[in-house]
Amino acid sequence: MTTFFIAVALLITGYVVYSKFVERTFGTDDKNSTPAYSNGDGVDYVPMSWWKGSLIQLLNIAGLGPIFGALMGALYGPVAFIWIVVGTIFAGAVHDYFSGMMSLRHNGAQYPALVGRYLGKTVQVVINIVSIVLMVLVAAAFTAGPAQLIAQITPLSFTVALGLIFTYFLLAAVLPVNKVIGRIYPIFGGILIFMAVSIAVMLLVSDYHIPNLTMQNLHPGDLPIWPLLMVTISCGAISGFHSTQSPIIARTLKKESDGRKVFYGAMVAEGIITLIWAAAGMAFFGGTEGLQGAIAEGGPAGAVNDISKTLLGTLGGILAILGVIILPITTGDTAIRSSRMMVMELLSKMKNSGGGKRKMLVATGVVTVPAIILATIDYSFLWRYVGWTNQLVATVMLWTATMYLLKNHQFHWMTGIPAVFMTAVVSTYIFYAPEGFSLDYHFSVGIGTAITVVVFLWYLNEQRKTKKNRAASRLDAA
Structure with missing residues (x-):
């Protein structure tokens, strides 16, 4: 239990101390006009208070990710605590802060547009496709x-439930951000926090033993920690989905200094x-084997239901149902909204693409139709x-x-080190995982390491070129 308290304390300290260092490095200036005012359109660009933005951001990036992913990651044992703490403070929160603040500095630009600006148009084209595919998935x-659960506990069929959910998605995607999302998300964000805090309190006052730190891999299936843990626990440490959501709130901030509370704080x-x-x-x-049995029997949702009902009684059962139904839906609707915004940016570059409302409807349809089709196939396959x-x-x-920090001559290692680490994660994972190439583990680690070394050398070369250009500029100025 000591490890748990230390981990919580470190996360809070990370926000109090490291987030200020991140903010100083970025260089906020409240004299700058934010896109909420300079681009105000009454739909996406609408000023909102920081506390409301924080709760919306939390629900946008969370959903069931920090619940289901945490339970799956807990199969590895207390070593998961290390990844959650280190990943959140030095990777995930930094990632979320820069994705939000860079969007704010570039008039509310979407993630692919930022990529194109700093990594080149070729990478932008690829990441546009990858991002929209991720949103649809x-x-x-x-x-x-949620549609399956609604069909189980109500007279509605799965098809009808799916239709109702996507009808809501369409409304949430096209209506002004402060009309639907801005009104109901803070309430649901509060429910997510209340549910977690209640579970924590009951764990601490009841006769349960939270294990202390051990570096031993306790996964019953003997799956390797590296790099599977870093992909299993994503939303609770670092998640690319967040970079697609942050621009939604970046377009509503009243001042730049709110970014630390909204983006870093929500993470x-x-x-x-x-x-x-x-x-x-x-x-x-009672341990990772018991957890694996519970997940095998009823899935992560069943494990959440067991924990909630036992620890919180009737209230827990209600919260569990609300969580399993509402939280993923509130992730899905902002996924549709952000992908709609990405497609609109693409359409804006095309001639004869129609007016604003037409673009909005076309963009929403482009991402909603495939999402509806995919929602009818096996969930585990999608995930x-x-x-x-x-x-x-x-x-x-x-x-x-x-690259943004390099070009602005700032402390680029703040994002560079996590970038190298995550390069190693994704490079190794895709060669080892069943949904990838399913190669031998040690061979996959070797390939991942080689790719990471090549990328790191490219990074060092970019630093060298930046220093050279800066020195040349100083000579020209002299």
Whole structure:
């Protein structure tokens, strides 16, 4: 239990101390006009208070990720606590902050546009496709589960439930951000926090033992920690999905200094929620083997239901149902909204693409139709491809932020080191994982290491060129 308390304290300290260092490095200036005012359109660019933006951001980036991912990651044992803490403070929160603040500095630009600006147009084309595919996969994967549960507990069929959910998605995607998302998300964000805190309190006052840190791999299936843990626990440590969501809130900030509370703060809050659910998974079922049995029997949703009902009684059962239904839906709708915004940016570059409303409707249809089709197939199949795609997007965002800092002569190692680390994660994972090339583990690690070395050498070369250009500029100025 000592490890759990230390981990919580480190996450809070990370926000209090390291987030200020990140903010100083970026260089906020409240004299700058934010896109909420300079681009105000009453739909996407609408000023909102920082506390409301924080709760919306938390729900946008969280959903069931810090619950389901935490339970799956808890199968590895207390070593998961290390990844949650270190990943959140030095990778995930930094990633979220820069994706949000760079969007704010570039008039609310979407993630692919930022990538194109700092990594080149070729990378932008690829990441545009990858990002939109990720959004469609997330919307589909986070819709099938709730629709199935609604069909089980109500007279509605799965098809009708799916239709109702996607009808809501369409409304949330095209209506002004402060009309639907801005009104109901803070409430649901509060529910997510209340649920996690209640579980934590009951764990601590009840006769459950949260294990202390051990570096031993306790996964019953004997799966390797590296790099599977870093993909399994994504939303609770670092997630590329967040970089597609941050621009939604970046377009609503009233001043630049709100970014630390909204982007870095929301990620730390998600890290704490993930930590709580990982601890619950390890403690409630008496170890990783018991947790694996519970997941095998009823899936992560069943494990959440067991924990919630036992620890919180009737209230827990209600919260579990709300969580399994509402939280993924609130992730799916912002996935559709952000992908709609990406497609609109692409359409804006095309001639004869129609007016603003027509572009909005076309863009929404482009991403909604395939999401509906994919939502009817096996959930586990979808989720396998969400994980790696998600972390690939995160890696590219970190490299984008690194190039931004390099070009602005700032402390680029802040994002560069996490970018190198995540490059190793995604490079190794795709060769080893079943949804990838399914190669031998040690061979996959070797290939991943080689790719990472090549990318790191490119990074060092970019530093050299930047220093050379800076020195040349100084000579010209003299």
